[in-house]
Amino acid sequence: MEVNASVFFSVGLAAVVVWRMRRFLDLPTRAPQLDRLINFFWVPGIVLYLFALLIHWKTDRLDEIYTLLLLSMVVLVLVRVQEYRPARTLLLAVAPYVLYAVIELLSGALSSDFLREYRGLFSNSKGFAIIWLITFVLIARKQKKHLEIERVQRExxxxxxxxxxxxxxxxxxxxxxxTASLTQQTEELQHALEELKTTQAQLIQAEKMASLGELTAGIAHEIQNPLNxxxxxxxxxxxxxxxxxEEQQRPDRDAALEAELLADLRQNLQKITHHGQRAASIVRGMLEHSRASTGERQAxxxxxxxxxxxxLAYHGLRAKDKSFNATLNTHFAPDLRKINAVAQDLGRVLLNLFTNAFYAVQKRKEQGQADYAPTVSxxxxxxxxxxxxxxxxxxGTGIPEGxxxxxFQPFFTTKPTGEGTGLGLSLSYDIVTKAHAGTLEVESQEGRGTEFIITLPA
Known part of the structure; x- marks a missing residue:
């Protein structure tokens, strides 16, 4: 019965140790095969018990042998999972106790007198091993908590x-x-910009053709006089x-009459030459206006x-409306010096301003004011x-302050739809300010009239 109680106590204590070790080291996850193997920790105890009964071995060393076997199993488990830091700490904790148990068991087996003689030394050693074991178990627990905290943080x-x-x-x-949406929008905007540029070029060309049409109408009226x-x-x-x-064929020729006829003929030829040159000048101006600007400056x-x-602008408007009449006032400075400029470009600017001026006075005339006299200066x-x-x-009608x-903005016009493109003043502003480094300003009173002021550098 003594052997029975001792062995089963050791087996029960081993069950507690194995259970705690499995939880502490998380063996089902870290080493599942080893975890299943240590479930048979009770086998060595039962074997020892049966062996003692068989040979009638009545010794008090049976529990020490089983404890040593259990500690050996614990050491093997710790060695297998030594990559886990608390396992290495536990291995360090049980090493002194395992060493003490081996020495005590061997000493008792070889000589019981030696064991009794140095019992005090063995007791002190056992106490030291137990204190060492407890201390490092506590350290291992702290390490496990710290690692658990680190694991939670890592997770x-x-x-x-x-x-x-x-x-x-x-x-x-x-x-x-x-990005795909912006790319698509960019492509759409690029396409719209290309269409806008094409439309703008077409509108500019239309504005030039409209200007050319007005100029041609004026030229047709103006050239009629010299041709007549x-x-x-x-x-x-x-x-x-x-x-x-006839006079030369008469027998009694009148020399004075012949001289008078020749003088008249010479005078007529001079007038024909003069008016022919005037017509040629008008045609040349029309050609210069119709062709693209070369940008060549001249005095x-x-x-x-x-x-x-x-x-030309006045006669162009009269060619459209025979009933229109206006007073033309010119105040040209006699001391005005020639400037270095592109004449045909400035001609387009002046034609635009004159055309707008005649349009404004015509619109005011249509309002039916009895004492109104259209005047352009x-x-x-x-x-x-x-x-x-x-x-x-x-x-004329003037320009509203708003x-x-x-x-001067492109495509902005105060004329009704179909009567203007909104490019005439914009092109004129660019020609004066950008091409000739001048200024183009406007002063106007609604219902009273408008004045455009061009300043060109010498």
Missing amino acids: AEEKERREIAAQNAVLESMVAER FVTNFSDVSAELVTELE TDLNVLADEYLR IATRQLPDGDVEIRVRDN VRQKI
């Missing part, structure tokens, strides 16, 4: 990284979708030649240029600093 960090990765994936997907003179003087000259031939007399385009002036100033004034700041 939290890993969870946070996964959440961040998921958010990044969502953001990347959103960015990709947004050429025709009339040609007919008169032909009659003079016929009279001269330009602004008085001549302004007078020519004023009359052009004045040039030499400024003290050497610059040249051109003022184009009308007494739209006065917009009149």
